[in-house]
Amino acid sequence: GQQVMQIPQYQHVQEGEDFTTYCNSSTTLSNIQWYKQRPGGHPVFLIQLVKSGEVKKQKRLTFQFGEAKKNSSLHITATQTTDVGTYFCAGPGANFGNEKLTFGTGTRLTIIP
Amino acid sequence: DAGVIQSPRHEVTEMGQEVTLRCKPISGHNSLFWYRQTMMRGLELLIYFNNNVPIDDSGMPEDRFSAKMPNASFSTLKIQPSEPRDSAVYFCASTIGGGLTDTQYFGPGTRLTVL
Numbered sequence: 001g002q003q004v005m006q007i008p009q010y011q012h013v014q015e016g017e018d019f020t021t022y023c024n025s026s027t028t029l030s031n032i033q034w035y036k037q038r039p040g041g042h043p044v045f046l047i048q049l050v051k052s053g054e055v056k057k058q059k060r061l062t063f064q065f066g067e068a069k070k071n072s073s074l075h076i077t078a079t080q081t082t083d084v085g086t087y088f089c090a091g092p093g094a095n096f097g098n099e100k101l102t103f104g105t106g107t108r109l110t111i112i113p
Numbered sequence: 114d115a116g117v118i119q120s121p122r123h124e125v126t127e128m129g130q131e132v133t134l135r136c137k138p139i140s141g142h143n144s145l146f147w148y149r150q151t152m153m154r155g156l157e158l159l160i161y162f163n164n165n166v167p168i169d170d171s172g173m174p175e176d177r178f179s180a181k182m183p184n185a186s187f188s189t190l191k192i193q194p195s196e197p198r199d200s201a202v203y204f205c206a207s208t209i210g211g212g213l214t215d216t217q218y219f220g221p222g223t224r225l226t227v228l
Contacts, residue, residue: 099213
């Protein structure tokens with residue numbers, strides 16, 4: 001079945017440093033979604049990318065969808081303590097019979113003040 | 114507008130007991146999803162409904178798990194009998210559309226502990 005892996009699993013950064021998490025799918029995705037889960041909370045939708053090579057920005061967050069639609073990245077510039085949490089990518093497969101939405105393994109970000 | 118509502122928020126039970134988790138999706142949303150989250154396995158899709166009809170239950174771990182959606186505003190996930198390995202946070206999510214490409218709105222989750 002479809003697998004979605006994220007690296008790194010954990011990331012500790014000093015406040016103000018940049019952070020990047022990478023998402024890789026074993027199959028082509030029809031779209032990629034990113035969610036953030038604060039400690040003790042629930043996943044909250046951040047953004048969706050649909051087109052091959054698409055790049056979207058939300059303030060300090062930059063999201064990219066790979067040309068082959070099998071990978072994606074989330075980059076945070078100048079992290080703040082409010083960025084703490086686990087970031088998940090998720091995507092439905094693009095092929096018939098593989099449309100199940102699969103969440104990535106997540107990257108847990110902690111900030112050192 | 115209220116978000117997805119789940120109850121109970123916490124459940125502690127003993128092995129062998131029946132557990133029922135409840136979910137009220139956002140009004141007007143057509144699809145409902147049940148997830149399980151554990152440290153070991155991450156966030157797993159168990160089952161999802163579209164217009165109250167189960168579409169894909171391939172993620173349901175075994176026959177001890179069952180889910181129903183009797184109407185557009187209510188769904189249950191039942192575990193009978195429960196086992197310690199069922200301990201996890203169970204999330205319900207809903208989407209406005211009927212496909213898997215739509216934004217998912219998650220409820221606060223039910224933290225289940227089976228002793």
